[in-house]
């Protein structure tokens with residue numbers, strides 16, 4: 319999740335505006351920054367790794383000539399956060415520069431095709447192929463305009479993108495295009511702007527034009543033209559007036575980052591499905607060879623590991639041991655060895671307990687693999703192989719979109735390993751693959767159809783002194799996560815157990831009106847879960863169930879129920895089933911008058927042991 323910005327001004331230098339606009343997009347990532355402007359038929363570029371203020375201090379980003387320019391603030395996905403991988407990226411001649419937010423899925427094929435044609439690549443990014451592709455199209459068809467060359471190039475690009483492109487051929491314009499990554503225009507009497515998000519230009523205008531998937535835009539000082547990428551036909555769209563305050567704008571109109579990030583999960587899950595296959599392949603090869611596998615993490619990331627242990631076991635027949643990172647050294651520090659493999663999971667990649675556990679294992683020659691949201695973090699530097707979870711920066715302290723993105727990557731990994739080991743039939747793999755690709759849709763449906771209902775449930779139970787969260791099998795992990803969310807932001811003491819364990823002690827707490835949340839996908843555990851619900855009901859508990867749509871049996875036993883779309887396989891269920899629990903925690907915190915973005919005593923990244 320990077321931020322892009324571009325502007326074509328009637329007069330004056332573009333660079334200071336690009337610089338200040340990128341600052342408003344820094345929440346989208348700050349691994350590196352870069353600006354390109356065009357002046358006297360030449361493109362000037364300034365870029366480097368680091369936060370915008372740091373880079374500005376030694377490069378002076380405001381001091382660049384020209385009234386047309388593009389800029390980028392990066393969240394590294396392909397290629398480490400280094401200067402060479404910073405945007406803008408250029409073709410061989412330096413006459414075309416590109417900034418990009420998204421993931422070009424077929425970049426490796428395109429890169430090798432272009433390299434065979436003599437193109438010289440300098441970065442490890444997927445973005446650089448676009449600059450060379452346009453160069454190649456123009457080399458082969460010199461009669462084409464800049465716009466036609468971009469349109470032709472886009473036909474070859476698979477994946478998600480918001481591009482802003484500059485060329486010395488037609489230095490008075492910027493060409494933008496969108497597929498799945500956000501793009502919006504701003505307009506005032508000084509010029510036209512393109513950006514990943516409205517806050518980028520809200521200081522200078524509140525007139526915005528939303529760009530849709532499959533559209534290309536030509537920005538010129540006297541206005542903008544929108545065209546369909548598929549056939550180049552023109553689209554007319556008038557600006558709308560945005561009445562957000564700057565604070566609302568950063569949250570895209572949502573009152574809190576947490577709810578914005580819960581809603582973003584649909585988009586994030588789409589991104590996780592674009593993870594390069596060879597990374598999954600490499601990681602699964604290491605797992606396949608491992609003698610023993612520890613899944614190491616803290617908090618929410620630990621719950622993702624717990625769910626993953628069911629995924630690896632059910633799909634790939636690989637036993638794994640989920641361990642709290644803070645316990646790892648005491649529990650396994652002496653026995654871990656060269657035959658051990660650690661798969662560490664961490665949103666931040668900086669959590670002190672996780673880093674300490676991994677460092678201990680590394681010193682004892684274990685193989686370190688990891689999953690993190692922050693490429694370039696300490697965890698990526700210690701790991702033999704790592705995968706980025708593609709969730710984009712998470713600002714809300716409570717992890718939401720990073721949890722579901724971790725689960726999506728772990729499920730893909732388990733599926734890859736299952737294929738490798740030949741443990742699951744091809745039909746089953748195909749079916750799971752289809753369901754995986756529908757996860758964004760399922761999550762979207764949950765949010766769209768259940769949010770209002772969850773608000774009412776939060777109102778009804780807000781005064782409860784304690785909550786129980788129960789699930790069986792993989793849903794134990796979902797129940798644990800639901801409990802953590804409610805406790806950390808609504809400050810309601812909560813208990814979570816595998817449902818079967820509740821009768822071995824915790825059930826003694828239950829009395830009339832005691833709220834028990836049951837996570838009930840329609841899987842092998844369904845029948846037994848019904849028994850557990852009966853046990854609770856018999857003691858006066860109020861049952862709030864998260865069920866598959868149309869599950870009449872559990873509906874009839876529940877005081878309140880929240881529905882998730884039908885037909886989701888057990889191993890994927892924690893992703894859509896966790897979403898109602900995130901919403902329940904969020905709305906309960908609001909009912910209690912707490913700010914869910916800033917829970918007391920907590921920090922986003924826990925860098926102390």
Ligand code: F6R
Pocket residue numbers: 616617618619620663664665666667668669672715716717718802803806922923924
């Ligand atoms: C809970 C939460 C924490 C983190 C934990 C690990 O909502 O955010 O429990 O999951 O501190 O953090 P990472 O994943 O950054 O290692």
